[in-house]
Amino acid sequence: MPRIATRDGIGLHYEEVGEGTPILFIHEFGGNHESWEPQLRYFSRRYRCITYAARGYPPSDVPTSLDQYSQAIAADDAVAVLDALGIEKAHIVGLSMGGFCTVHFGLRTPERALSLTIAGAGYGCEKEFEEYFRGVSREVADRFETMGAEAFAPIYGSGASRVQFQNKDPLGWKEFVERLATHDRVGAAMTMRGVQARRPSFWDLEDDLRRMMVPSLVVVGDEDDHCLQPGIFLKKTIPACGLSIIPKTGHTLNLEEPAAFNALLAEFFAQVEHGAWKVRDPRALPGQVMKTA
Known part of the structure; x- marks a missing residue:
């Protein structure tokens, strides 16, 4: 299996397909590197697509120390994948946990990113829910540790923002839960406690x-x-940022609505590569309703 080594010696499994401008896909907590298959099949026709299993997700290594898991470490691992493959810059695409990683990739190493796609990211950000999220994250970690992924996967996979996927695509949702059931109990618990x-x-x-x-x-x-x-x-804070909201859709965006998701990314990449995705026009004042003079 192809592997790269991180700065602290952790082995990460990666996969790549296609040729051209690189795209690095970073998976969510509930998925793994295989969660990006609809995107790899679509974009590998004209891009070099790379995805990897985060630390704690077999076949990558599963460190057992909490000190080996953090948001900063996760962002540095993404850079380590590019370094190992000799890639100077890439489009960075992340979902949920991977979306947070994408934000921090852009903050820590903006010179390595052609663009950032931040999908389904935000759990725990709202200040009124911040402490609740931290508490429920630790509870989820305990469930994975004590019950094991196979027993806990159907429960976790039936969350309020997952049932949309289940209702639209029962087979796809079943595959998602089966993939979640293979997670390592220690890796899942450490990721929840250390990163999330x-x-x-x-x-x-x-x-x-x-x-x-x-x-x-x-x-x-x-x-x-x-x-x-x-x-x-x-959208309001990052200077060169666009926002797309997909209707009647939950958290697992790239699997729940793959055609819409792929189309959004294809147009975004095209605009970025042609220099057309610019910062917001300073004349577009947020506080102005209509101009009178």
């Missing part, structure tokens, strides 16, 4: 986000309630 429960809110990063000039696209499902306001915040 400790990551900063987007609101805490406002000053840095306002300075981040990387072309960005935020994608949110309109029934993914705890990502809607964070998505709007990112």
Whole structure:
């Protein structure tokens, strides 16, 4: 199996297909590198597509120390994948946990990103839900650790923003849950405690986000309630940011609505590559309703 080594010696499994401008896909907590198959099949026709299993997700290594899991480490792991493959810059695409990683990739190493696609990111960002999210993340970690992924996967996979996928595409949702059931109980618990429960809110990063000039696209499902306001915040804060909201859609965007998701990304990449995805026109004043003079 192809593997790369991170700065701290953790082995990460990766896969790549296609030729051309690179795209790096970063998976969500409930998925793994295989979750991007609809995108790899579509974009590998004209791009070099790379995806990898995050630390804690077999066949990547599963560190057992909490100190080996954090949001900063996750972002540095993404850079390590590009370094190992000799890639200077790439389009970075992340969903949920991977979307947070994409934001931090842009903040920490903007010179390595052609663009940022931040999909389904926002859980725990809203200040009124911040402590609740940290608590429920630790509870989810305990469930994975004590019950095991196989027993807990159908419960986790039936969350308020997952049932949309189940209703639209029962077979696809079943495959998602079966993939979730293969997660390593230690890796899942450590990821929840070390990355998810400790990551900063987007609101805490406002000053840095306002300075981040990387072309960005935020994608949110309109029934993914705890990502809607964070998505709007990112749109208003990142200078060269667009926002797309997919109707009647939950959290698992790239699998639930693959055609819509792929079309959004294809247009975004095309505009970025032609220099047409610019910062917001300063004349588009947020406080102005109509111009009178």
